[in-house]
Amino acid sequence: MMMGLTSYLLISLFLMICGIIIMIARKNIIAILLGIELILNASALNFVAYSKFVAKNFDGQIFTLFIIVVAAAEAAVGLAITIRHFQISESIHIDDATQLLA
């Protein structure tokens, strides 16, 4: 009863909500990137749950593999931008990132 599709969906819903709250409430760029990681994990969990319970094939798992690939590339580039922004404006508070031209 407990391990059905519903509990997986609710856990990923909870992760999604936490990710969104973190992205909204935090003012520190790296904390926002953490929130994005949580949201990507929530969607990955959904894909695997559906591919196990409903589709019963492996497409969901393949898609999750590529979600992990893209999330790693995104984290790498996002953190590079954060560090360069810190070098320029000495702070990673989101409100200081106002000018496009450094």
Added chain:
Amino acid sequence: MGPAFELNSYMPVIILMGLAAMIVILGHFVSVFLSPKKIDKYNKKDHAYECGEEPVATAWAAFSIRFYVVGLIFIIFDVESVLIFPVAAVFREFNQAGMGAIVLFEILFFVFILVAGIAYCWRKGDLDWIKSFQSIPKRKNNSIQLNGEQE
């Protein structure tokens, strides 16, 4: 196909993790319980060790960016090896089924694109560790770069 993997075979993994955590926590508390607690007269004992002098300023100074470039290249190649692992596991089967050449071409295509990436980083000097911020052109007789930030 493949041996039906039983979730039970993951039980030792969880048990070993629990045992290791228990060893650490138990060891810590036993040592706290048994070890002497000398009173710290000049309360200098918990200073960070700086060869005897007073610890200067906080430790969290910003470091050079080379550590990040290493982590960046690591994560790209980590993801690449993760993608190649299942393909490598199935490669021998495809080879016996006669499709070996096609799979070989796919793997080579995949690897060579990333080799181009690391060649670019190599050429642009991201891989070498000693690189002063003030980019002094490399002297022909490679004498010591005095004002380069040696780390």
Added chain:
Amino acid sequence: MFVKFLFIASSLLTIVSALSMLMTKDIMHACIFLLGALMGVAGLFLTLGADFLAATQVMVYIGGVVVLMLFAVMLTGGNELNKRGLNPVPLMGNKFTFALGVFGASMFFIVVYQLLYKIFHYFHLSVVDSYESTVEKIGRLLLTDHILAFEISSVLLLGALVGAAIIARPKRN
């Protein structure tokens, strides 16, 4: 029985870590709680029979992304400078609104659980207990049906590598 224990343990780990990521004031603790949440999701992948995905998650996320986050936090002034962005936003409300929010959320979750459980039960999407090894399957699928995505992801990685290297390169003045 072990599957149920693994499911409960990893979902608890995920939920507690995600919640404490919200609450913590220290950016380093937030990274470590992200590590806990990712470990929990890897355990959930295990209960769903995706053993290769659980190992990928541990290797790429925990071995790579979290380490990169820690490096980035250290490179951008460590803990002192990062404390500024983490205090709770005033409009987050006080204790009473917080309690109201938690109560509302739990009611919502219970109602949705009962509703979804009935629907999925009607469509016989009950538990399917056929675990079989996924590495060979994923390898075969990667090589046959999803070959295009496999090759394009290397171009994506190349782009990410070159882009991030250019951005992160120290300034040549």
Added chain:
Amino acid sequence: MTSTLSSYIQSIPYIKENLYWLTEMLGPEVTAFVIFFIGAFIVANVMALVGGLGTYAERKISADIQQRIGPNRVGPLGILQFLADGVKMIMKENIVPRDADKFLYYLGPLLCMVGIFAACAVLPISSGFILADLNVGVFYLLAISSLVGLGILLGGYSSNSKWSMLGGMRGASQIISYEIPVTISILAIVVLSGGLSFGKIVQSQSGLPTEWYVFHNPFTFIAFIVYFIASLAEANRAPFDLPEAESELVSGYHTEFTGMRFAFFALAEYVEVFVLCTVASALFLGGYNVPFRLGGDSLLGQVLQTIVFFSKTCFLYYVVIWIRWTLPRLRVDQLMTLCWKYLTPIALFNLVGVSIWLVIFDGKSLLQLIKGLF
């Protein structure tokens, strides 16, 4: 309960009867748990013992190399020296640096130990006694041992001193950068063996050196050398133990750790060297295969296999210690240049070479080809 461990235990004659009695009494799930718990308990203790004996072997062999005697006071020939060290570590006072980050301070050693002990679950000790024969075995081991880099980074960061933080960052960046050559050289073996589980890889080799993967073809031979060098660096050993060795880093990331916390870091390091030597011997040197399959799968065969397994691993362990006391230490930039400009390209070249070799010669080894000519 079809896992290899229980099939091994059932092969012992008198166990079979009590097993049925146990399963009726407790039910299949709980007996599986009991058997796995006993197996895991044995492996955990063996690994702790290996960590302890590693320190003893290190001091004895280094003494031998430098023509001195080494520990011989505690117990016969100084065998119990590591117990004395352990007790000394327990009795040390627990000093936490001034405003260190307590949560991360205690999490560092925990992550290191959990990472390494969880990796011991997949080591192929003998054909029956692989604790958890996962069919993602090799990949799981690489994944879980990346926790050690994190533990070191946290240990260095949390002890609030510039030097241990620098040591922690250097140690972590060294470990994660040397994980790439290790992963890619293991990939070369996986291409040849066609499977990820340790049992399958070891079974596809046999006892005689002619069948080992090391001498299978020139690429795997280079892959073994690259793997061995990179695993030395990954365990912070020998010529690469930069993070805790340089004068200005004092003792690197574990400067501020006293007593038991330091003991956990040291134990994790020695057990990691043992795990990496086991992986080297399982993947490249034919693991537990007894030459001419003496004793087959009977109990005697299992014991012989375990002896062969430990002898190969201890030989590699001896080489690691021997290298430590002969080669000088590398500088930071030489370390990183070696990894990114020499080991990674060679490992990538090996991977390409092995896959081309597999396609052209259908996975036959060099010796088989030569035999085929005559």
